[in-house]
Amino acid sequence: MTRFRMFGIHLEQFAILTDKSQNDALSMNTEVNFKYAEEGEKIACYAKFDFSEEQQRLMVLAINCEFEIHNEDFKELRKDGKTIIPKALLEFFAVHTIGTARGILFCKTESTQFNNVIIPPINVSELIQSDMVIE
Template sequence: MTISYRFSKIETKQFAIFPDSFNTQKDIETTINLNFAVDLRRTNIRCLVTITASQNEKRILILELACFFDIAPEGWKEIQIEDHWKVPVEFLRYIASITIGTARGVIHAKTEGTALNSFILPPFNLTEGIQKDYIISSKDVNIPEI
């Protein structure tokens, strides 16, 4: 199955660093949370990633980033099954990979010139992190005809 899409928008919802709490000699605990949402009126899927980096339970970095992927009308038809849409887990992992890569770039660019620029977002296993298709029911939302 091929879902035609276009990477249409990036939004940095939140970004903060706390370089005074950063110690290059200590381990960094990183948390990555992913969330998906669908805006069927604009036919896009949003992937939101929230990244928190901490040392000794003190936050040193937070980033909340949204990437928007416009889905072509034929893409919506491809994933429609009777009265619902099923976004395949493989596609979710794919757009999550793009979003996490974008987050790495944002972190690098926004920490340039600070001690936190040495922080590299560690790999994230998307196969473990995203395990199910995303089901959208037409009963739950007002779906326009495509």
Template sequence: MSEKIGFALRKVTTEQFAIIESAFKDGNEIKFAVNTKYGINEKDKMIAIFVSPAFYQTESPFLVLEIACHFKIVDDAWDSFMNKHKTKLNVPVGFVRHLTMLTIGTARGVLHSKTENTPFNEFLLPTINVNEIIKNGVIFELNKE
């Protein structure tokens, strides 16, 4: 989608955060995973992007975070995402990727802030190619009025 889509970041929420010190062993191999999920607020025309990065050793997480960025979408763009019957909201893949990138950057800052002055501050959220993890746009079923 080459046209510009108007939006504004309205809220950031930390859904969960945990340091599980007993699951961490210095010197063991560290693995990283990130998951995404999405939500909408139809009334306020908002899209929420949830990002959940985690650091693991031997299949057990030792550093867990889930944050969400809540984006207000301008009316014209929101309406352009709706199907003609107004039963589905189809958010284009490029826009989902852009909002996810912003949310990952926010998660990077939250992780730093939450681990500051702890030994776990050395675990930085790596750069993530959202093109590899987000292959399609997101379709939401809308509530019938």
């Protein structure tokens, strides 16, 4: 198992875009991306959630969680001049980021009509198709 720590959580965007909603048939679009920083063996996972109802955008939440991989474990990810972050590790980062987003959503919607909106279970293995290869 690759050792890591989450060392940063950044709320990139949060907005409630309307004050009128039925909260019945909300749909959610999800985006997950990764960024890599060579110095410090760091990976950032960006997640964005757009909530809408009948073609009207209601709310948006975007966060960025930063992870630092243990130096010794990071060395094992380097091969032939490339750094390969395994799909399974990226999925683990995404799961942590989405869980963090759930907590942020709960706190940010407290005392609003959107407090019952949740980020449902997400199959991250469908969102992440392959290893991340850095030349």
